[in-house]
Amino acid sequence: MKLLVADDHTLFRDGLATLLEAAGLQVIGQVGLGEAAVTAALALRPDVILVDMSMPDLSGLEALRRIRAAWPEAQVVVLTDAEDDTELLDVVDAGGRGYLSKNLNAEEFIRMLHGLERGEAAMTRQTTGRLLNALSHTQRRTTGHLTEREVELLRLIVEGCSNRHIAQVLQVSENTVKYHIKNILQKLAVQNRTEAATHAIRVGLVRTGATPG
Amino acid sequence: MKLLVADDHTLFRDGLATLLEAAGLQVIGQVGLGEAAVTAALALRPDVILVDMSMPDLSGLEALRRIRAAWPEAQVVVLTDAEDDTELLDVVDAGGRGYLSKNLNAEEFIRMLHGLERGEAAMTRQTTGRLLNALSHTQRRTTGHLTEREVELLRLIVEGCSNRHIAQVLQVSENTVKYHIKNILQKLAVQNRTEAATHAIRVGLVRTGATPG
DNA sequence: GAAATCCCCACCCTTTCGGGTAGGGGAAAA
DNA sequence: TTTTCCCCTACCCGAAAGGGTGGGGATTTC
Numbered sequence: 001m002k003l004l005v006a007d008d009h010t011l012f013r014d015g016l017a018t019l020l021e022a023a024g025l026q027v028i029g030q031v032g033l034g035e036a037a038v039t040a041a042l043a044l045r046p047d048v049i050l051v052d053m054s055m056p057d058l059s060g061l062e063a064l065r066r067i068r069a070a071w072p073e074a075q076v077v078v079l080t081d082a083e084d085d086t087e088l089l090d091v092v093d094a095g096g097r098g099y100l101s102k103n104l105n106a107e108e109f110i111r112m113l114h115g116l117e118r119g120e121a122a123m124t125r126q127t128t129g130r131l132l133n134a135l136s137h138t139q140r141r142t143t144g145h146l147t148e149r150e151v152e153l154l155r156l157i158v159e160g161c162s163n164r165h166i167a168q169v170l171q172v173s174e175n176t177v178k179y180h181i182k183n184i185l186q187k188l189a190v191q192n193r194t195e196a197a198t199h200a201i202r203v204g205l206v207r208t209g210a211t212p213g
Numbered sequence: 214m215k216l217l218v219a220d221d222h223t224l225f226r227d228g229l230a231t232l233l234e235a236a237g238l239q240v241i242g243q244v245g246l247g248e249a250a251v252t253a254a255l256a257l258r259p260d261v262i263l264v265d266m267s268m269p270d271l272s273g274l275e276a277l278r279r280i281r282a283a284w285p286e287a288q289v290v291v292l293t294d295a296e297d298d299t300e301l302l303d304v305v306d307a308g309g310r311g312y313l314s315k316n317l318n319a320e321e322f323i324r325m326l327h328g329l330e331r332g333e334a335a336m337t338r339q340t341t342g343r344l345l346n347a348l349s350h351t352q353r354r355t356t357g358h359l360t361e362r363e364v365e366l367l368r369l370i371v372e373g374c375s376n377r378h379i380a381q382v383l384q385v386s387e388n389t390v391k392y393h394i395k396n397i398l399q400k401l402a403v404q405n406r407t408e409a410a411t412h413a414i415r416v417g418l419v420r421t422g423a424t425p426g
Numbered sequence: 427g428a429a430a431t432c433c434c435c436a437c438c439c440t441t442t443c444g445g446g447t448a449g450g451g452g453a454a455a456a
Numbered sequence: 457t458t459t460t461c462c463c464c465t466a467c468c469c470g471a472a473a474g475g476g477t478g479g480g481g482a483t484t485t486c
C-alpha cells in the first residue's frame with residue numbers, strides 16, 4: 001500500500017512516515033503544503049493520500065477537493081487536530097474516504113488505513129455517529145435539493161431584495177416568500193438570508209451578476 | 214480640433230456633424246454603435262469624443278469606460294436625452310469630461326467644446342450644481358471611503374454574522390455595530406446588509422473565502 | 427484652538443426577518 | 457387511489473435589523 005503524507009509540521013510528518021513504514025506501509029511521498037499535496041498526488045498516484053486539515057496555503061479540505069476534481073478515484077483521508085462536525089460534513093461532501101483525529105492511537109490508525117483496501121471508511125465509530133447526526137438534521141448543504149422556485153427566490157435574496165419586494169416581483173404573498181426562505185435557510189443550513197446569499201455566490205448557485213461599476 | 218461623433222440616430226449624427234463643421238470643428242469620424250465608438254476612438258485618436266448615452270449595443274457610459282481604460286487621456290463628452298443625476302455621477306466617476314443635454318442650443322454647445330481645450334468641463338452650470346449636490350450626499354458609491362473598521366464589519370456581515378455576534382467578536386456594544394452598519398449601508402448606497410454583502414463580494418471588497426465546493 | 431475624522435455608546439422607534447402552526451390545491455409517482 | 461412533493465396562503469410571535477438623535481473621547485490637521 002503506497003501512501004502520500006501531506007502535513008505542514010515536519011516533525012509530525014516524519015514521525016507519521018516512520019510509523020507507517022514500521023507498519024509495513026510504503027510512504028512514497030511527503031509534502032508540507034496543500035498545493036504540493038495536489039501535485040504530488042496526481043504525479044505519484046498513491047493508494048491513499050493523508051492530508052492535514054490545516055496547511056498554510058490550502059486547507060486539507062481544499063486539497064481534497066482539487067485532488068478529487070482531477071482524479072475522482074483518489075482515496076483521501078483527512079487528518080485533523082480537533083474534530084468538527086461542519087468540517088466532517090465538508091470532507092464527506094468532498095468525497096473524502098476518512099476523517100481522523102491526530103489523537104488516535106497508532107494501532108487503530110494503521111488498522112483504519114488497512115480497512116480502506118476493503119472499502120471501509122477511515123473513521124471511528126464515534127465520528128460516524130456524529131456524521132449520521134449531522135447528516136440527519138443539517139440535511140445537505142451543498143446545493144442540489146433546492147427547488148427551482150427556491151433558487152429563484154435565492155437570486156432575489158442575493159440582489160438584496162426585501163421579502164416584500166420579492167413578493168411583488170414573484171406575484172405572491174409575503175407569507176409565501178417567508179415560507180420559501182425558511183426552507184432555503186434550512187436546506188442550505190445557514191442562519192439568515194445574508195449567509196444564504198454569500199453562500200450562494202461562493203458555491204456558484206447564482207451568477208455574481210454584472211455590476212462592475 | 215478633431216472630433217469623433219457616436220450616436221445611433223443617423224439624422225442626429227449628420228446634423229451634429231454639419232453643425233460642428235460649420236463652426237470650424239473637424240469631424241474625423243462618425244459611428245452609430247458603442248463598440249464602433251471605442252474602436253474608432255482608439256484608432257483615430259480625436260481631440261474630443263462625443264458619445265450618446267443610449268446606443269443599442271453599449272451605453273455611452275460603458276463606451277466611455279472602455280475608451281478611457283485603453284486611453285486614459287481621452288476627452289469624452291457624454292450626450293444625453295434627459296439628464297439624470299445617477300447617470301451624471303457615473304459619467305464623472307468614469308472620467309467623462311462633460312455631460313450635455315441634447316436640448317442645449319448650438320452656440321452654447323460649441324462654446325462648451327472649445328472650453329475643453331482650456332481644461333474646462335463641458336457641463337452647464339445647472340448640471341454642475343446638481344453634481345455638487347449629488348456628490349455631497351450620495352458620497353462615493355464605488356468602494357474606497359470605507360474605514361478599516363467598517364471593512365472589518367463588512368467581512369463579518371459577509372460571513373452572515375448577526376449584529377450581536379459581531380459585537381461579541383469585536384468586543385464592542387451592539388449599538389456600535391449598528392452605528393457602523395448604518396454608515397456602511399450609506400457609503401455603499403445599498404438598502405440592507407445582504408446587499409452590502411453581495412456588493413462587497415462582487416467588487417472584491419472582501420475575499421470570497423475558501424469554500425468553493 | 428478649532429475642525430475633522432473616527433470610534434464608541436445610549437435610548438427610542440418602526441420595520442423586517444425568522445420561524446412556528448395550520449391549512450388548501452395541484453401534479454406526479456407509487 | 458393514496459402518497460408525496462411543491463407551491464401557495466394565513467395568523468401570530470419574538471427577535472433582529474435599520475435608522476434617528478444625542479453625546480463622549482481620541483487623534484490628526486490646519
